[in-house]
Amino acid sequence: AQSVTQLDSQVPVFEEAPVELRCNYSSSVSVYLFWYVQYPNQGLQLLLKYLSGSTLVKGINGFEAEFNKSQTSFHLRKPSVHISDTAEYFCAVSPHNTDKLIFGTGTRLQVFP
Amino acid sequence: DTAVSQTPKYLVTQMGNDKSIKCEQNLGHDTMYWYKQDSKKFLKIMFSYNNKELIINETVPNRFSPKSPDKAHLNLHINSLELGDSAVYFCASSQRQGATEAFFGQGTRLTVV
Numbered sequence: 001a002q003s004v005t006q007l008d009s010q011v012p013v014f015e016e017a018p019v020e021l022r023c024n025y026s027s028s029v030s031v032y033l034f035w036y037v038q039y040p041n042q043g044l045q046l047l048l049k050y051l052s053g054s055t056l057v058k059g060i061n062g063f064e065a066e067f068n069k070s071q072t073s074f075h076l077r078k079p080s081v082h083i084s085d086t087a088e089y090f091c092a093v094s095p096h097n098t099d100k101l102i103f104g105t106g107t108r109l110q111v112f113p
Numbered sequence: 114d115t116a117v118s119q120t121p122k123y124l125v126t127q128m129g130n131d132k133s134i135k136c137e138q139n140l141g142h143d144t145m146y147w148y149k150q151d152s153k154k155f156l157k158i159m160f161s162y163n164n165k166e167l168i169i170n171e172t173v174p175n176r177f178s179p180k181s182p183d184k185a186h187l188n189l190h191i192n193s194l195e196l197g198d199s200a201v202y203f204c205a206s207s208q209r210q211g212a213t214e215a216f217f218g219q220g221t222r223l224t225v226v
Contacts, residue, residue, distance in 0.1 A: 038154075043117075043219045044217040049213070088154060090156065099144060101156075101158065103156040105153070105154070
């Protein structure tokens with residue numbers, strides 16, 4: 001079985017400050033890793049994904065994440081956040097050769113002016 | 114053009130009623146999904162279909178019946194609605210089996226009163 005833990009349910013940060021949203025996972029099989037963003041009253045949008053290769057992955061809107069296999073982590077970072085980054089962020093894994101995404105419980109990023 | 118569209122966006126209904134949510138994707142994807150997001154924003158897969166064939170049924174009550182008339186459509190019918198069915202239901206699609214990138218619809222907020 002797989003599980004995803006997002007350690008922070010809420011992360012408040014001031015505009016232009018750096019941010020890191022933490023994600024750890026547990027799985028007995030290899031997985032693909034994802035970060036999705038959900039803006040208020042909207043669906044989920046893919047920020048970035050790790051399938052294979054370089055462990056540092058760059059996504060949209062200036063976000064990046066680093067896959068650390070030994071620590072089973074996939075933390076999301078942005079060097080300077082904007083007010084418009086205020087949203088719910090979901091980390092997810094997908095076991096290889098399956099159809100499902102297994103989500104963490106989400107982290108609410110609140111950016112203050 | 115909306116890639117994954119769901120109707121209706123909001124649905125308010127009484128306990129015991131039967132209702133349907135429709136989903137269509139114009140991305141040419143083979144695989145479609147239904148996810149449920151509860152009041153705590155936790156997302157969990159319900160079903161996946163590949164080319165009209167049911168692949169995943171994730172211990173969902175049999176009051177929920179997905180129907181895929183063709184690979185571009187995946188509808189969700191719910192019988193005898195219960196208060197606990199209140200949630201946001203998301204349709205998603207991906208190019209092939211293996212959720213390497215899922216595109217989500219805007220969601221349907223179902224409220225059972």
